[in-house]
Amino acid sequence: MFVNQIKRVPPIAVPIILAVIVVFLPQLGLSLPNQRQVLLIGFLTLLVSGLNLSLGYAGELALGQPAIYATGAYVAGYMGVHGETDIFLQILAAIGAALFVGLLTGIPGLRLGNWSLAMTSFFLVLLIPDIVQIFQNQTGGAIGLAGIMPPTAFGTQLTNYGYYLVCVLSVIVWLAFMRNLVTSRHGIALRVLRQSPVLASSLGISVFRTKVTAYALGAVPAGVAGALFANLDHYIAPTEFDFALAVTILAASILGGATSVYGAIIGAVIMQLGPLESTSFQNDALIFYGLLLIVGGVLLANGLTGIATNAWSRWVLKRGPVSRSVHISPDFQFPPMSGASLEVHSISKSFGGNKALRDVSMTAERGKVTALIGPNGSGKTTLLNMICGFYKTDAGSITIDGHQIDGRRPSEIARQGLARTFQMPMIPAGITVSDVVLSGRYTPERLSIGSAVLRLPKYWRVHRHDRERIDDILEIVGLTDLKDEEAVKLSLGTRRLLEIARALVSEPRVILLDESASGLDEDEVARLALLISRIRDAGGSVILVEHNFRLVLSLADTIHVLAQGEIIASGAPAEIEINPRVLKEYLGVKEKDIEEAAAIIEADTTGQQR
Amino acid sequence: MSDTAANLGMEPIVDPPAPLLEVKNLATGYGDIRAVWDVSLSVHAGKLTAVLGRNGAGKTTTLRAIAGLNKVSAGSINYQGKDISGLQPHRRVTNGIAFVQDGKRVFHRLTVQDNLFLGGYTLGIGRRKMPKEVARIFEIFPVLGERAKVVAGQMSGGQQQMLAIGQALMAKPALLMLDEPSGGLAPSIVGEVMETVATLKTAGIGVLLVEQQVEAAIDVADHVVVLDIGRVILDSPASEIVDLDVLKEAYFGSATLEGEEPGPGGDAS
């Protein structure tokens, strides 16, 4: 019975209660030294949280937090030494400086792989003592910055409790912002980016802007922590910002769970209090951290919070394995779609000496299903990638309703109304079916990060639209029962349908399906065919890149056959299936049997219902 | 393509009674996805068993399980009379199983020669002694001999496919598995490839051939197995298959088209 009551408590209650308790701890008699520990935990929480944002969510190994922490601390410290003691001003200045440094150090990550970003950001930590030394007039050099005047707020000097309150509230506010951010569509965008930049581009998410945002946002809490830290002892020692700190932050992130908002607190608590347990532990701290990182890297995919939430959902909420089914309601009203036509004009493309495409032209008319088929090496995938913007044309152009799209970036093309699915479904781990569909909502309706973080009215409006559209689309595709399940764990056929749902929700003008039928069994293919025909009937334009011949014959209005980089046949299914060149070039029928084969097929066609 | 048998260093063997490879009630898949539910087939030395079926039927998955790349959840794989389900992939190669994957997966950054050297890795001879072994392969595929120092990635699809088969032959396999060797090749080249495959039989190699090109496969097969959704739906000697009926079945069932190209398109399951 107690368990039943627990179930009804919303998860957000736990952090709120914790926050209230922490705020009042000094009033409840917590000693000054212990208050200091709480503050240190708070600072570490901020640092870890910033890392969680860039590492856990965006997947970027940006590990330069100590450098940003130092920046914030020295900026605030400098202000404090020179008379500007308003703590809020110091925090603002620190944030500004942190953003600058965060962006600067994130730049390599925009162009490079993860190792390079990790090493570059680690290197920054090495530079801290040098930069402090160079600016020693401002920073006090190796002996540290002393003489930071006590902080004030609104003109009056802060008491100990006042300072404590500012620190604790800063952590609370940041965690609230972070929670708002990651539960919004931007959190999904970060996860999409982490999964694959290709996927992000195809959803209209600009990889560059999202990465830059991740670096910037990840830097903010570190800057805030720095400003607060400067006022803790009214003194800053450069030795505080060393490599060991970088390792501590990483360890805390892993321990608490890099994708958990509140895991940062848990990680920070353990890291901060751990060394206190025994004096000899101080010497062994590094050994402990090292072991923790090894074990954590191997085992704890989601950290302690991951284990906790798994246990919670399994034992308390009693969530069992998925056994729900997918069924498309036959009479659900499909909203009308405004399909556009996509024209490929005389496209050619070579890679090195290899001519992949030779003067290829084809049109996918609006409101029709156009199939593009061809064997291995025919250039099918190359053409598909060119339409989506991943390759540039050597000659020719590609247009949607006459507007040129070739030469533009994939995310721009996606925003022009081209939606696609992938042969191996690209679905980020750890998010639900609804969230996957949500990631498709980037193109139709935009939402600024500010609105999401501050939960402004616009956020709620867009959120409502999102919910409505997602529910509609899930209903259409038949996945309503599965909307809260973890998407990656579903079967291949279901994930394919989910990708189509994601494509549909973006209100596309052209949908490009990349071998959606491959790997599906008969029932799944039938379901897929039904969905595609309903999209067509509602006015949508569908391009089907396929090799399931039967599916193509039954669904397509026009078929274009690609072989060895050229279109060898275009026309209605009935023409294509008896086209001798098609039969020969890639159904592999020998010359002598072609006539016979064509005759059989024709005879069989007239006798069969399609 | 003359004297293949001699070049392969093997003597034609009279058909032994026991199968070289015997797969019984195999169930396997990738991670969570179960693609093969119950597949049984066998290959005899010097004979070719063709595995046909629509896309997603489980053909590649079956081959991968025999090669050791996929875990076996049920059933057995017996090679030369012994159960090899627990053997790691590289050990299976040492035992004489060679797998030519679909999609011409040679080492594109290395030369033809280096690729072939790697094919002979299990021969246990040093790099210096390799050219002699490689010469056999050049006899079978003169085209490769002319391009010994060419980087594999710069050759045409057909040449890469020959290189892939040559690589496998370097290891002097007893069982050769081929996954859609005709993939994306011009029909004339397909003919050449299939002829080579047929001659391998005379050298005593057992061949397991997965193909989309139904006709070409049946022409060289001694035995035909058709899969659908992870199970066997047809299992018969090739001679008992009447051409036209199988053709019909193929067009409205198995005559699907392969699509396997590099780029964000990924690969087929």
Next chain:
Amino acid sequence: MTLIWSALTIGAVYALVATGYNIVFTASGAFNFAHASLMMLGVFIAYWGLNVAKLPVIVVFLIAGGIVFIVGALEERVAIRPVRNPEALLVTTVGVATLIDGATQRIWGPSPLEVPFFGSNQVVTIFGGRVLPDELWILGFTIVVVGVLMLLSRRTMVGLAMLAIAENREAAQLRGINVRRIAWGAFAFSGLLAGLAGPIIGPQTFASATLASSIALYGFVALAIGGFGSLPGGLIGGFVVGLAQEYAARYWGSTYSDIAVFALLLIVLLLKPNGLFGRINERAV
């Protein structure tokens, strides 16, 4: 010229780190952040062997090589093989580095310790520059190591196998290559080299756990300049970094040498991400 000798010497140390990275990276696709810590462990063992236990030099070489060989092998089994994704690899290798640094600090304390050179300490003059015999040993050792490895990678099947693994692990397995054993072997071998280097580089670097992280990062710069997976590249990259460091220190002061190397890193990564001789695109990892 004396400046050049010391630049080349320190550059050789970085080249050794880069070589350790290269061997392991080519064979297993993993970047072993802990390699510099392995080298530092070798230095500590050299300190103990030469300064504390006063053992004969040969014995010290053997012990250092042997112990770090084992540690390298252990690292592969415990921290690399069970790991699924690349981000986690960074975490575990940083973990190993931290563990080793923590252990050495625990055993020998945090202050840098002097490692005596087993040969003469008489300064010699070559090409007009003063150089210590130990420095020549470091240079010689590094060049020999890189040379031998280049020979091995080109002349042996194992070397070819490593290239294959780097390109397509599964295809390599299907050719009969025991991918796991080669990855393990690469780690163990890199440990051996790191241990053997201990008595040689020790006198110059001193035994200092805190130095490991900066050597690890400088070694990465050498790797980036030379190109991931290129042995000669790592050698040249090391020398470039050494020269940059020493010249920056000479003309601008030691405070600027880190900054100069960092600038060099950024320039290389942004302009020539594959380095001078890069075979393997780091992005693919």
